[in-house]
Amino acid sequence: MKRLIHLHVNGESREVAVSPDQLLVDVLRDDLALTGTKKGCGTGDCGACTVLLGGRPVPSCLVLAVDVSGQDVLTIEGLATNGVLHPLQQAFIDHWAIQCGFCTPGMILSAVALLGRNPCPSEEEVRQAIAGNLCRCTGYAQIVEAIMCVANAPCAAPRD
Numbered sequence: 687m688k689r690l691i692h693l694h695v696n697g698e699s700r701e702v703a704v705s706p707d708q709l710l711v712d713v714l715r716d717d718l719a720l721t722g723t724k725k726g727c728g729t730g731d732c733g734a735c736t737v738l739l740g741g742r743p744v745p746s747c748l749v750l751a752v753d754v755s756g757q758d759v760l761t762i763e764g765l766a767t768n769g770v771l772h773p774l775q776q777a778f779i780d781h782w783a784i785q786c787g788f789c790t791p792g793m794i795l796s797a798v799a800l801l802g803r804n805p806c807p808s809e810e811e812v813r814q815a816i817a818g819n820l821c822r823c824t825g826y827a828q829i830v831e832a833i834m835c836v837a838n839a840p841c842a843a844p845r846d
């Protein structure tokens with residue numbers, strides 16, 4: 687039997703009827719049409735489904751939606767403001783940190799959480815913060831560079 691839950695998603699109050707075994711990633715994608723959150727492994731290993739729950743990055747494929755009723759959820763769709771990309775989104779573009787893009791939403795949200803708690807991380811701290819976000823395309827160098835750029839803004843000019 688479905689149960690009504692309340693979520694505060696990207697600053698908006700949302701109500702959705704979910705089954706007891708429904709995962710947060712599926713509620714976001716299938717019920718709320720927030721398909722920026724990607725579902726890769728479904729086992730907590732790839733980080734593609736990362737969202738911020740109460741400001742902390744979590745793999746939403748490991749979270750039951752019924753368990754997080756009443757909480758704040760931030761997805762990639764909630765980052766831009768009035769059509770202006772979040773600095774991390776812009777930096778990922780400027781530094782060629784996106785190839786296929788499948789890892790990008792989760793990667794950026796992990797970086798948002800990092801910079802929220804530590805605005806001036808070392809490169810090692812950046813690498814640790816995104817350790818749970820796998821990227822099969824970029825080799826991570828541009829991703830780390832993009833995050834470091836925002837952390838240390840104003841930064842060096844982006845690559846050509």
Ligand code: FES
Nearest residue numbers: 726727728733747
């Ligand atoms: S889809 Fe959730 S960690 Fe891979």
Ligand code: FES
Nearest residue numbers: 785786821822823
């Ligand atoms: S850009 Fe393709 S997996 Fe990261």
